[in-house]
Amino acid sequence: xxxxxxxxxxxxxxxxxxxxxxxxxxxxxxxxxxxxxxxxxxxxxxxxxxxxxxxxxxxxxxxxxxxxxxxxxxxxxxxxxxxxx
Amino acid sequence: xxxxxxxxxxxxxxxxxxxxxxxxxxxxxxxxxxxxxxxxxxxxxxxxxxxxxxxxxxxxxxxxxxxxxxxxxxxxxxxxxxxxxxxxxxxxxxxxxxxxxxxxxxxxxxxxxxxxxxxxxxxxxxxxxxxxxxxxxxxxxxxxxxxxxxxxxxxxxxxxxxxxxxxxxxxxxxxxxxxxxxxxxxxxxxxxxxxxxxxxxxxxxxxxxxxxxxxxxxxxxxxxxxxxxxxxxxxxxxxxxxxxxxxxxxxxxxxxxxxxxxxxxxxxxxxxxxxxxxxxxxxxxxxxxxxxxxxxxxxxxxxxxxxxxxxxxxxxxxxxxxxxxxxxxxxxxxxxxxxxxxxxxxxxxxxxxxxxxxxxxxxxxxxxxxxxxxxxxxxxxxxxxxxxxxxxxxxxxxxxxxxxxxxxxxxxxxxxxxxxxxxxxxxxxxxxxxxxxxxxxxxxxxxxxxxxxxxxxxxxxxxxxxxxxxxxxxxxxxxxxxxxxxxxxxxxxxxxxxxxxxxxxxxxxxxxxxxxxxxxxxxxxxxxxxxxxxxxxxxxxxxxxxxxxxxxxxxxxxxxxxxxxxxxxxxxxxxxxxxxxxxxxxxxxxxxxxxxxxxxxxxxxxxxxxxxxxxxxxxxxxxxxxxxxxxxxxxxxxxxxxxxxxxxxxxxxxxxxxxxxxxxxxxxxxxxxxxxxxxxxxxxxxxxxxxxxxxxxxxxxxxxxxxxxxxxxxxxxxxxxxxxxxxxxxxxxxxxxxxxxxxxxxxxxxxxxxxxxxxxxxxxxxxxxxxxxxxxxxxxxxxxxxxxxxxxxxxxxxxxxxxxxxxxxxxxxxxxxxxxxxxxxxxxxxxxxxxxxxxxxxxxxxxxxxxxxxxxxxxxxxxxxxxxxxxxxxxxx
Numbered sequence: 001x002x003x004x005x006x007x008x009x010x011x012x013x014x015x016x017x018x019x020x021x022x023x024x025x026x027x028x029x030x031x032x033x034x035x036x037x038x039x040x041x042x043x044x045x046x047x048x049x050x051x052x053x054x055x056x057x058x059x060x061x062x063x064x065x066x067x068x069x070x071x072x073x074x075x076x077x078x079x080x081x082x083x084x085x
Numbered sequence: 086x087x088x089x090x091x092x093x094x095x096x097x098x099x100x101x102x103x104x105x106x107x108x109x110x111x112x113x114x115x116x117x118x119x120x121x122x123x124x125x126x127x128x129x130x131x132x133x134x135x136x137x138x139x140x141x142x143x144x145x146x147x148x149x150x151x152x153x154x155x156x157x158x159x160x161x162x163x164x165x166x167x168x169x170x171x172x173x174x175x176x177x178x179x180x181x182x183x184x185x186x187x188x189x190x191x192x193x194x195x196x197x198x199x200x201x202x203x204x205x206x207x208x209x210x211x212x213x214x215x216x217x218x219x220x221x222x223x224x225x226x227x228x229x230x231x232x233x234x235x236x237x238x239x240x241x242x243x244x245x246x247x248x249x250x251x252x253x254x255x256x257x258x259x260x261x262x263x264x265x266x267x268x269x270x271x272x273x274x275x276x277x278x279x280x281x282x283x284x285x286x287x288x289x290x291x292x293x294x295x296x297x298x299x300x301x302x303x304x305x306x307x308x309x310x311x312x313x314x315x316x317x318x319x320x321x322x323x324x325x326x327x328x329x330x331x332x333x334x335x336x337x338x339x340x341x342x343x344x345x346x347x348x349x350x351x352x353x354x355x356x357x358x359x360x361x362x363x364x365x366x367x368x369x370x371x372x373x374x375x376x377x378x379x380x381x382x383x384x385x386x387x388x389x390x391x392x393x394x395x396x397x398x399x400x401x402x403x404x405x406x407x408x409x410x411x412x413x414x415x416x417x418x419x420x421x422x423x424x425x426x427x428x429x430x431x432x433x434x435x436x437x438x439x440x441x442x443x444x445x446x447x448x449x450x451x452x453x454x455x456x457x458x459x460x461x462x463x464x465x466x467x468x469x470x471x472x473x474x475x476x477x478x479x480x481x482x483x484x485x486x487x488x489x490x491x492x493x494x495x496x497x498x499x500x501x502x503x504x505x506x507x508x509x510x511x512x513x514x515x516x517x518x519x520x521x522x523x524x525x526x527x528x529x530x531x532x533x534x535x536x537x538x539x540x541x542x543x544x545x546x547x548x549x550x551x552x553x554x555x556x557x558x559x560x561x562x563x564x565x566x567x568x569x570x571x572x573x574x575x576x577x578x579x580x581x582x583x584x585x586x587x588x589x590x591x592x593x594x595x596x597x598x599x600x601x602x603x604x605x606x607x608x609x610x611x612x613x614x615x616x617x618x619x620x621x622x623x624x625x626x627x628x629x630x631x632x633x634x635x636x637x638x639x640x641x642x643x644x645x646x647x648x649x650x651x652x653x654x655x656x657x658x659x660x661x662x663x664x665x666x667x668x669x670x671x672x673x674x675x676x677x678x679x680x681x682x683x684x685x686x687x688x689x690x691x692x693x694x695x696x697x698x699x700x701x702x703x704x705x706x707x708x709x710x711x712x713x714x715x716x717x718x719x720x721x722x723x724x725x726x727x728x729x730x731x732x733x734x735x736x737x738x739x740x741x742x743x744x745x746x747x748x749x750x751x752x753x754x755x756x757x758x759x760x761x762x763x764x765x766x767x768x769x770x771x772x773x774x775x776x777x778x779x780x781x782x783x784x785x786x787x788x789x790x791x792x793x794x795x796x797x798x799x800x801x802x803x804x805x806x807x808x809x810x811x812x813x814x815x816x817x818x819x820x821x822x823x824x825x826x827x828x829x830x831x832x833x834x835x836x837x838x839x840x841x842x843x844x845x846x847x848x849x850x851x852x853x854x855x856x857x858x859x860x861x862x863x864x865x866x867x868x869x870x871x872x873x874x875x876x877x878x879x880x881x882x883x884x885x886x887x888x889x890x891x892x893x894x895x896x897x898x899x900x901x902x903x904x905x906x907x908x909x910x911x912x913x914x915x916x917x918x919x920x921x922x923x924x925x926x927x928x929x930x931x932x933x934x935x936x937x938x939x940x941x942x943x944x945x946x947x948x949x950x951x952x953x954x955x956x957x958x959x960x961x962x
Contacts, residue, residue: 037918042212043925074934084212085205 158299190269421526587716682813
């Protein structure tokens with residue numbers, strides 16, 4: 001499918017204040033996380049590539065996305081999600 | 086008796102059984118519909134054949150040689166003359182038929198597409214996710230094809246008529262046609278539709294062989310008259326075999342096609358109802374009496390089915406149920422048990438050298454002399470009932486290795502429960518206290534966790550039978566271990582109603598308590614010393630209520646907080662509060678403030694919260710015991726009652742109220758006039774009518790509040806209802822307003838009452854009347870009494886509340902059931918993650934913060950602040 005020409009006026013989900021920070025893990029970071037929790041990638045919660053936030057960070061299937069949320073009790077709460085079709 | 090060692094289940098596989106496998110697991114073919122011969126013996130190759138297992142004592146199973154009870158039963162089979170469709174899979178057949186070629190049976194998709202789908206299914210299966218969406222996609226795509234790309238056959242629309250009829254081109258597809266089509270499917274195609282060809286080929290859905298369940302799962306019972314009564318399943322099987330035979334005879338005789346088809350349909354009907362007797366579109370098969378038969382599906386489904394009724398829930402022994410009633414003199418972890426119940430419930434004691442003499446004493450006392458014993462189990466396993474006559478004799482015979490069923494007695498741990506068991510505090514471990522009379526007695530302070538009251542509630546009691554069970558109950562489920570609720574991190578057990586009123590009266594009043602009264606108040610507690618008297622009057626020493634209350638506080642307790650009666654002034658005067666609403670406890674002495682709901686009430690008690698978190702459950706428990714006893718004596722010292730005269734307000738106040746009402750009525754009329762003149766200013770986002778309604782509601786509720794304030798000024802702290810409302814014991818000032826001043830607007834769905842006759846609510850009003858009275862405003866108070874129209878509107882409002890609660894409980898019950906089913910297997914692991922049974926991560930840290938809500942401070946994240954304050958010496962506010 002051909003990508004649309006950017007008009008510079010697209011909605012950017014990541015800049016919305018209600019959208020938590022999403023970032024793709026590097027291989028080293030991912031390895032560390034898998035060791036820390038003693039899991040395989042498949043045991044993580046999932047996110048779709050088509051998810052607006054996931055596609056905004058250009059995540060590919062098989063990547064792991066780190067979601068950092070503000071939490072009233074924990075300050076910052078970190079979640080990891082495996083990108084799936 | 087040899088007990089087989091239990092085996093661990095490694096995996097479970099679901100699939101369809103092939104006809105071949107049906108025949109393989111069958112021990113006999115069943116051909117006759119008859120069950121027993123004239124002598125009452127099972128007929129061979131009949132439905133009760135002894136090869137299928139035995140249920141009559143004395144007979145032996147021809148397959149395994151076991152007697153009734155030993156033989157698990159064995160499957161047989163019926164060879165169906167013509168194939169029939171399995172109702173449970175009728176919808177799947179429809180999908181498969183529409184997705185495959187009518188000629189060559191190929192799945193109507195391009196080869197590369199098939200490959201793509203198989204890949205997707207495989208990855209999903211690997212990740213343990215549902216393949217349902219993909220498979221549905223496959224069916225959707227395959228159905229679109231008009232022509233088979235493999236053999237070129239033009240496809241036809243297939244109509245499906247519930248429950249088991251398929252029509253192609255106005256021509257009915259017979260099960261034989263369907264089966265032969267499905268047989269043509271290749272293994273690769275079967276994989277694309279999400280099935281495993283080794284385990285479940287689609288044509289196996291069309292039954293050619295019917296398994297006959299073992300006799301053991303459909304036992305016949307012998308009635309008193311000697312007549313045999315067969316199980317519903319047997320009845321159904323008889324029907325199937327009869328039709329099967331008739332079908333065969335007719336076909337062999339060369340009967341016309343019409344008759345054959347009728348019989349085929351009949352066979353289909355019987356097999357369908359054998360599997361499920363509640364299929365829509367099929368009249369349920371009935372017993373001769375008209376009762377619908379309980380067939381296979383009905384045995385499994387629903388609340389009384391195998392899963393919910395027999396596996397998840399069971400009936401138990403060693404339990405008792407009766408009405409509950411209060412007894413504030415019991416400790417909170419005790420439960421009063423009627424003597425009759427205590428004599429019936431037992432605990433099995435294994436006789437050891439250490440308890441031999443003790444056990445002998447129980448046996449000697451017999452069953453009638455509590456605490457005695459009801460049964461003896463000898464070393465060889467024989468049970469002997471202990472009676473008044475043989476108890477002396479048996480006591481001398483008792484020896485090591487025997488077991489004795491001893492009656493429960495004071496101090497035994499039992500589980501106490503009230504339905505609905507919505508949270509873990511609905512079942513707690515209590516220690517029993519045998520009491521006269523016929524109800525279970527409990528301290529009213531434990532009512533909140535059970536959500537119990539004494540208007541006829543019944544509760545259940547269970548006696549744990551092993552040492553492990555008793556230990557576990559005592560450590561994990563004991564009442565004092567459950568004072569804090571894991572729901573919000575505060576005490577769920579605590580003072581209610583009169584406990585709060587009583588302590589409030591005691592600690593708020595300035596009266597002087599002489600020595601006699603002081604000792605009377607504290608008599609039931611284990612306090613044997615009084616503090617220094619507050620002063621002397623007429624040479625007699627006296628104490629204050631605060632001093633008396635201080636006696637039951639632990640000596641090391643330091644606490645400051647605002648009481649429930651706090652009026653939330655703009656500037657808090659703290660210690661100098663003139664309402665006595667600022668509580669100061671220093672070294673276990675109540676120096677300032679009144680004890681009310683905030684101090685000892687269930688859900689809110691700051692004192693109990695502190696005692697549980699910084700002291701220990703025993704101290705907290707003792708405090709509740711003492712507080713409930715003290716409060717009951719405190720309230721009795723003064724006397725506490727409420728009557729209609731307590732709602733009396735003076736004439737001038739009454740006039741004021743009337744004035745307010747008249748003004749409100751004027752304002753409403755002005756609003757209506759403005760509305761009719763079109764001068765009413767519209768609120769944003771509302772229509773003009775809505776604006777009017779809102780303004781009227783606002784005006785009237787303001788008027789009601791004003792009358793409430795007027796009435797409140799004349800009802801002071803000498804009024805017991807005011808004391809209850811202010812201290813948080815029961816009721817609110819609104820209740821009091823309604824009783825003394827004005828009941829106020831009655832509403833249905835948050836709006837004024839509109840329904841009724843055309844253009845009006847009642848024939849007492851003119852059509853189109855928008856006034857207050859015409860739409861459910863009750864100007865009267867409960868004391869003054871309602872006018873007939875007011876009474877009617879009040880009934881409407883009241884009925885809505887009633888219906889709401891009824892609907893809410895059933896809806897929230899089902900909601901909770903679904904939630905529990907979804908969440909029951911999730912577990913917080915030692916590393917703080919939440920995982921399911923497949924060890925998939927649900928949360929990386931429990932609740933984002935890893936905090937156990939039970940140990941949090943009323944669910945607020947300021948526990949850290951409290952700890953810092955306590956370390957640097959500041960006392961928590």
